[in-house]
Amino acid sequence: SQQGEEDPQALSIQEGENATMNCSYKTSINNLQWYRQNSGRGLVHLILIRSNEREKHSGRLRVTLDTSKKSSSLLITASRAADTASYFCATSSGGSYIPTFGRGTSLIVHP
Amino acid sequence: EAQVTQNPRYLITVTGKKLTVTCSQNMNHEYMSWYRQDPGLGLRQIYYSMNVEVTDKGDVPEGYKVSRKEKRNFPLILESPSPNQTSLYFCASSPPTPYEQYFGPGTRLTVT
Numbered sequence: 001s002q003q004g005e006e007d008p009q010a011l012s013i014q015e016g017e018n019a020t021m022n023c024s025y026k027t028s029i030n031n032l033q034w035y036r037q038n039s040g041r042g043l044v045h046l047i048l049i050r051s052n053e054r055e056k057h058s059g060r061l062r063v064t065l066d067t068s069k070k071s072s073s074l075l076i077t078a079s080r081a082a083d084t085a086s087y088f089c090a091t092s093s094g095g096s097y098i099p100t101f102g103r104g105t106s107l108i109v110h111p
Numbered sequence: 112e113a114q115v116t117q118n119p120r121y122l123i124t125v126t127g128k129k130l131t132v133t134c135s136q137n138m139n140h141e142y143m144s145w146y147r148q149d150p151g152l153g154l155r156q157i158y159y160s161m162n163v164e165v166t167d168k169g170d171v172p173e174g175y176k177v178s179r180k181e182k183r184n185f186p187l188i189l190e191s192p193s194p195n196q197t198s199l200y201f202c203a204s205s206p207p208t209p210y211e212q213y214f215g216p217g218t219r220l221t222v223t
Contacts, residue, residue, distance in 0.1 A: 003153075031210060042115075042201055042214030043154075088154065092210055098144055099210060100170075103153035 004032070004072075004089040004102035012108045019076040021105040023089030024069075032065060033090045033099055034074050043088060046074075081111040113138045115215035117202050123221045124192055132187045132218050134202030142205045143185040144169070144212070145177065147198040154201070160185055192222040 004023045013019055023032065031050045035043040049056050049065045049072065056063050062075040076083055086106050090099035115136045124130055136143065144159040146169075156169030160179040174196055176188040185204075189196060199219050203212040 033211065035212075040199070040217065040219075042216050043203075043212070044214070045211045048211060090212075098142060098156065098159050098205075099212060100156065101146070101154040103151065 003100050004091045006087070006089055006102045006105040008105060009103070010106045010108075012110065013079060015079060015081055015109055015111050017079055017109075019079050019083070019107055019109070021074050021087055021107070023072045023074070023091075023102060025072075025089075025091050026070065027093055028067070029091045029093045031092050032063075032072050033092075034061075034063060034072075035088045035090060035101075037086045037088065037104070039085075046087075076107075079107075079109045081109050083107060084109045113213070115202055115204055115213050117200075117215035117218050119218060120216060121219050123223065125223055126193055127191050130189050130192060130220075132189075132200060132202075132220070134185045134187065134215060135183050136185075136202075136204040136213070137183065138204060138206075138213065139182065140204035140206050140213070141182070142207065143179065144203045144205075145175070145185070145187045146201045146203065147171065147196075148201060148217075149198050157187070157200075192220075194222050196220065197222050 004025045007022045033048045034046045037043045060077045086104040088104045090101045145157040146154040158177040160166045202215040205212045
């Protein structure tokens, strides 16, 4: 099954800076989702972007999707220490509506 | 409150002793899944279910069984656990659309 690949694996920034993480995938998708996971806890859904959409916003989050490059990016603006977490992209493709997850990007925001 | 619950949250067991991890959701979701999470490997899907009595293998089904007799419950069964099944397990549920998954709090399993 297809798996998104997040990049970078780890990201360390200062509070107030923007954080950008990327997700690349191999085959056409129906939609792409981003999730956040605080250490050892369940994943929390952040945003879903469909294959016919190019950009979505939710609060301080901005997600873009470039289907020609088979990639997506998640931008967190004005980061806070509470944004420290792992971020996963998940893709759904073909007839499967169960998303497949990547390995995640670990974000540390220093206060 | 809409939620997915898992029990137990922590479990230490020995090789070969059958165990069941329960999962229950109160959102009337059709889809339910089990994942395991291991360092450096991300989340890997074990089994999923599209509705009652309909289950299918994910990416890493070996050594696991599931059942879906009721819509709200999706237990994960390890008939003969082995140390390589030591992991963090997550149950998730979702409606048919728009595919957003709701995750349980996780079960940390250690098999010695």
